[in-house]
Structures are given as C-alpha cells and as structure tokens.
Amino acid sequence: xxxxxxxxxxxxxxxxxxxxxxxxxxxxxxxxxxxxxxxxxxxxxxxxxxxxxxxxxxxxxxxxxxxxxxxxxxxxxxxxxxxxxxxxxxxxxxxxxxxxxxxxxxxxxxxxxxxxxxxxxxxxxxxxxxxxxxxxxxxxxxxxxxxxxxxxxxxxxxxxxxxxxxxxxxxxxxxxxxxxxxxxxxxxxxxxxxxxxxxxxxxxxxxxxxxxxx
Ligand SMILES: [Fe+2]
Ligand SMILES: [Fe+2]
Numbered sequence: 001x002x003x004x005x006x007x008x009x010x011x012x013x014x015x016x017x018x019x020x021x022x023x024x025x026x027x028x029x030x031x032x033x034x035x036x037x038x039x040x041x042x043x044x045x046x047x048x049x050x051x052x053x054x055x056x057x058x059x060x061x062x063x064x065x066x067x068x069x070x071x072x073x074x075x076x077x078x079x080x081x082x083x084x085x086x087x088x089x090x091x092x093x094x095x096x097x098x099x100x101x102x103x104x105x106x107x108x109x110x111x112x113x114x115x116x117x118x119x120x121x122x123x124x125x126x127x128x129x130x131x132x133x134x135x136x137x138x139x140x141x142x143x144x145x146x147x148x149x150x151x152x153x154x155x156x157x158x159x160x161x162x163x164x165x166x167x168x169x170x171x172x173x174x175x176x177x178x179x180x181x182x183x184x185x186x187x188x189x190x191x192x193x194x195x196x197x198x199x200x201x202x203x204x205x206x207x208x209x210x211x212x213x214x
Contacts, residue, residue: 018157026097041212047084053080130173140167
C-alpha cells in the first residue's frame, strides 16, 4: 500500500557508511581532478559548518511552538549529524594522504564557525543557516542534473557520499526557511544571510582547493 501523503511530508534520517578503498587518491574522479579538489575543499568545512547549523537550530527550537516544525528541525538535525560524521571520515583520509592544506583549512574553518556562534547575533546565525541551505538546494539540483558529467568515472564511494549528502540537502531549505520566518522573517536579513554564507563558503572553498592543487 502506498504511504499516505502525511507520512511523506517528513524527512528520513539515513545512517550511511562509505567504504573508501585502500589506495584511493584525493582526485577520486581521475577524469575531473580539479572538481575532485573543489569537492574535497568543501568537505573540509562540513565538520565545522554542520555542527554550527545544528547548534543554531537547537537554539531556535527554544522559541518554536509549532509541533510539525519542531519535528522537522529534529529530523534536520539528525540528517546534518550524519552528514558531517561521514565527511569526517573522508577528510581523515585526505589528511592521511599528506595534504598540508587539510589541517590548515580545518583550523581556519573551526575558528570561523566558533566565532560566528560566539560573537554574532542569533539573527545572523539563523540568517546564515537559511542562506546556506538556499545555496545547498541549488548545488544539490546542479549535482544531480550534471551527475554524469561530474561523477562519471569517479570512485563510487566518494560520488555516493556527495550525492547522498546533497540529495538530502534539497530538503533542508524549507526547514530553515520556516524557522527563519517563524523567528525573524526580515527580508533584508534573509538576503544578507544568503550573500554572507555564499561568499564565506565560496572563499574558503577556493582557498582550500587552490592549496590542495599545489
Ligand atoms: Fe548536510
Ligand atoms: Fe543542510
């Protein structure tokens, strides 16, 4: 029997593991070495960005009264927790391969997100989360649409990590948007959060992949 529409409306937390073969290099798609390093550089940020998003959403929960939204936020937290743990495994492999940029970028990203959590307003942090998720939604669509071009000839474990992550990201924009709307909703802050998150993440990713390509 097909699931009822109500059962379809909530996200699913999937516990995943990706077996990276011994000897796999950082350019996990030999046909796209530069793209491999762009993805690697973005991956380095996940164990710092996603716990920051989780902390922001946990704090947001204190002011949310809608039980459906509270449920969505819990599932969002469940998915993000699984994402960053899987990225940690891949990032560990990148460090073991001897890339000096890995610990350097990890230290910078850790400091960035700790500072946002500690020094920035809650309005900023919610706007950053909503802005990041809006960007992740479009990246997710792009990765799925262009999967043959970007992931053809790739190692299946890394390709699956990225595609699994970003398919789940497609569900996140709605949650953070609903939270933003329930708690703040100022359009100017929404636009500011989107541009800030986009520029910050793109700048750090560019810095990371350039260092890894050397
Ligand atoms: Fe995620
Ligand atoms: Fe997300």
